[in-house]
Amino acid sequence: MLEATPESSVSREHFLTTVKGLRHVVEPAKLEKSLSTVIGRHSYLASTRIPLERLLELHAAVTDGRDDPLLMTKAYSHLNYDPGFMGRTFLAGALSLDEAISLLCRYMKVNSDLCTLKLQTTPESATLRITPAAGYSGAHEQLDAMVYSFSRILVALGIQSIDLIRLNHVPPLAIQDQYHRLFPAAVHFGGREPAIQFSPEQLNRPLPWEACPVEKLARRERRLKQLQGQPNWLESVEILIPTLSRRGEAHIDRCANLLAVSPRSLQRHIRAEGSTFRDILDQSRRKLARNYLSKGYSNEATASLLGYRQTAQFYRAFKEWFGCSPSEYQHSPPP
Known part of the structure; x- marks a missing residue:
């Protein structure tokens, strides 16, 4: 409590x-x-x-x-x-x-x-x-x-x-x-x-609105970090990645700017928590891909939401993650 x-x-x-x-x-x-x-x-x-x-x-x-x-x-x-x-x-x-x-x-x-x-x-x-x-x-x-x-x-x-x-x-x-x-x-x-x-x-149920500017979300996240005794940088990055991905801005420089630290400092904080920005991005995209497909988003829409410029890039990444195509996954997702 x-x-x-x-x-x-x-x-x-x-x-x-x-x-x-x-x-x-x-x-x-x-x-x-x-x-x-x-x-x-x-x-x-x-x-x-x-x-x-x-x-x-x-x-x-x-x-x-x-x-x-x-x-x-x-x-x-x-x-x-x-x-x-x-x-x-x-x-x-x-x-x-x-x-x-x-x-x-x-x-x-x-x-x-x-x-x-x-x-x-x-x-x-x-x-x-x-x-x-x-x-x-x-x-x-x-x-x-x-x-x-x-x-x-x-x-x-x-x-x-x-x-x-x-x-x-x-x-x-x-x-x-x-x-x-x-x-x-x-x-x-x-x-x-x-x-x-x-x-x-x-x-x-999908929400009937366009995504808010990522700055609004980042402002909340910065305020939360100020109130936390031990800020969790990994969680902060995970929170921002979905919105940044939709805008094609899921890179460490942009994320660091939103969290009011330098890219080097952000990477250092993440490493101290046992991860890297690249690993967080990959794991987040994998989780989001499963989430979006389970909610009925098309392959093209899912690729766009994850920040891939070409659907083929998403297909290749998805096959590396799950060993099957997005369409195959939707018909019989692994346990």
Whole structure:
């Protein structure tokens, strides 16, 4: 479980987005007074990170004197979940819904230390687990709002049917109906941790947008590396390769530039983790080729997505990887 620390924080963007939602449900004078009380003379809003405790204190301040445990969720209901907006965010670095959810999970820490996300799948179901940080499992109202937001994001990404939304507490019976009206699916109370469950068949659905500029994805990756105690350079390269490959830019100079290091430094970091850029590129292309073909992409489209200028180059590489042609692989993939 992620541990809360005195340095637990949220991004400045996340804090300001929360304030934006609160403006729809809190009287202006009360919100401004609460902000003044919480932020005070501190220069938090000039920083890229704001202590998580300040966000929780803001919630306590705006709800003081109000008996509305769904206030924060109502605030989050006013945020932008339009699919077109999602297609302009870093999530557009994904081609399919499962890839977008993977990015959402990976960069949760960039937004907030309140919880972590993990997608678990079985043949019968897919579950997005929301695990509160140690010490914050009782922050029910903030966690409920986050779960609500994730459920709306999933719908915007193309999940057509959410089976259930599980919350980790049991609200008073008198207000449970409000949860059912506000959330986009049936709500179950009293689970060990919050979760959103849906059918796994939806995960392979392609996303109806053009890939975002790779710089948006790289910006998230750089922020994540700043927050990691021990950055994993191999993972960072693997994250960028799919988008770079589609643009024909999957080379070390471009990757290093996006990660704000020199090519020599990037290669040194990768070698320290037991690999090379060429090996990562080859392994990533191999994995992506299997993924794209399994999702029904044509040989020509797969070759283009992997950055090959000619389909014949892809054919040769594929035969080296799997000992058969892409067409043969699609008809009877190896175990």
